[in-house]
Amino acid sequence: MEGIRKVLWTDETADEIADELDTKNKSTLQTKVEIESKIKKKAILCLCITGKGAAKLISEHIKNRLKGNLKNIEVLAKGYIDEDKVENIIEPLENDYKIIAVVGTIDPQIDRYPFISSTEIFKPEGIARLRKIVKHNTLFEGNKLSDVIHPENVFVNPEYTYKDEVLDNAINILIKNGFVKPDFLLSVYKRESLMTTYLQG
Secondary structure (H helix, E strand, O other): OHHHHHHHHOOOOHHHHHHHHHHHHHHHHHHHHHHHHOOOEEEEEEEEOOOHHHHHHHHHHHHHHOOOOOOOEEEEEEEOOOOOOHHHHHHHHHOOEEEEEEEEOOOOOOOOOOEEEHHHHOOHHHHHHHHHHHHHHOOOOOOOHHHHOOHHHOOOOOOOOOHHHHHHHHHHHHHHOOOOOOOHHHHHHHHHHHOOOOOOO
16 A cells, blocks of 8 residues: 555655665564564562552562462562652553552552452452462463474374274374373273274365
């Protein structure tokens, strides 16, 4: 569309338009790559109107109660001053962190951040709610497709005629690579005798 507009409304040559569009596309792609490459750390923000000391107290409580769930999540403690805006505290943090929840004495009223009050966090249901938020945000961390699918175990258009050949060769390779035990082959054939696997085509 940009190219058509320039052809119709400018005196630029076709080569000049092509060069300009190419430069713009490269710049856009580079910006996108830079944004995607900056992976933000996840964080829980403890925010208290009574000062940073109270925020630290809450953060220590969270660390103690959720220490098994906070692998890659930081717990930040910030004090709130009446003259300042809550946004002025949160916005600089958003450059480096993905805030998954705010806990404290003041609700920042930001829809994208679940809020748990300082009273609630010291109760079992408050910790349970925060634990649920943490688990939701770390559910797929560390689980890469390459960890479960290995190229040596993938067969594309193998020249097998019978199902037994498929089972024997596939399971023997799994045994050889240490993914299953030798008696796995027998257990597969036992299951096959109860109900056979239907292979379409």
